[in-house]
Amino acid sequence: MMRNNEMQTTFLSVAENEAFARVVIAAFAMQLSPTVCEIADIKTAVSEAVTNAIVHGYEGTRGMVTLRASIHDHALLSIEISDQGKGIANIQQAMEPFFTTRPEQERSGMGFAVMQTFMDELSVESAPGKGTLIRMKKRIRSRDMLENATHIL
Amino acid sequence: MLRSIRDGDKLLVGLDGELDHFCAQSIRRELDSQLADPTIRQLILDFSGLTFMDSSGIGVILGRYRILRERGGGVSVIHMNDHIARIFHMSGMGKVIRQLDRKQEAVR
Known part of the structure; x- marks a missing residue:
């Protein structure tokens, strides 16, 4: 049985960290046994959110971006990307x-x-001078399918 | 350095690795230095080595399309994987950027 899990990482708002954030979220999501397509969706959505924080939140100045993710209900991946830009x-x-x-x-x-298309849920909290918080959720299907298949067998 | 082949007014360029906001900066610079030659009218981007692209790639492709449209040319893309194709079609780029299946078609 899949246990609930959480992670958080904070990194500098430099463009090099867009790839870093993609690798981190992909590694964390692996425990849900996602399909190649699901992993690509998650990486792309995170890449967009982190790029927004760097390009628009901090406008090229240096600040910190936080990526948080959690797994619950066995197959639901929740992701938060926040900045103080x-x-x-x-x-x-x-x-x-x-x-x-x-x-x-x-x-x-x-x-x-892109975030809206590739994830199941997207919400944005933001106000001038208060930074931005992006919340996204995606239900990973592959594990459901695997469990159903085991059931039948 | 990008791999490129020149054939008349056509330039075929292979993109490798990832195309995000970070990589877009150097890819754009390299493409534009090659497109500085005004006799190039068709740019063919080979995506077979591209493993990741986000919406930053849309800007890079459409930006080069604008340059070549001025010369009466255009941009084509070959060997897109399914994921990149989704972003490509979402953006409506399919209306102005030709998508080709084979290199032979591109350099014909």
């Missing part, structure tokens, strides 16, 4: 596909749309 004034607008404040940096404005 400048925050988002209009969350609804920020979440619109193709909306970007950085067209000159060729930012596509698709970050939140």
Whole structure:
């Protein structure tokens, strides 16, 4: 039986840590025996959230980004990415596909749309000067399937 | 260094590893230095060595498309894996970026 579990890591807001965050979340999620596709979804969503914290939250200045994750109900992965950066004034607008404040940096404005598509749940808490907290959840299906299959056998 | 092959007005470039916000900066720089040659009108990006891409890749591809569109050319992509294809189609890039299955089609 899968036990509940939690992790937390905090790292500097430099672009090199985007790959670091992806590796960390993938390693933590492995205990849920996700499919290759599920792992790619999780890594992509985390990559988007961490990139947002670095590019928009801290705008290239140095601050700390925290990645927290937990596993509960045997198959539910919850992820939180938070920063103490400048925050988002209009969350609804920020979440619109193709909306970007950085067209000159060729930012596509698709970050939140990718998180929304690849995860089951997404919520954003933010206010100017208060930083941003992104919460995402994904139910990992592969283990359910495996357990059902064992049942039948 | 990116692997690239030149054939007339076409440039085929192979991308390796991961394409995120961090890697996008150097990939963009290298692509643009090769595209500085104004006789290149078609850019073909070979994604067979690309293991990860997030929405930063969309910006890189569309940015190069804008450069080549000015010259009456365009951008094509070959060998996308399923995950990258999802991001590609989500962004609506399929409308302006050709997706090819084989290198032969790209350099024809």
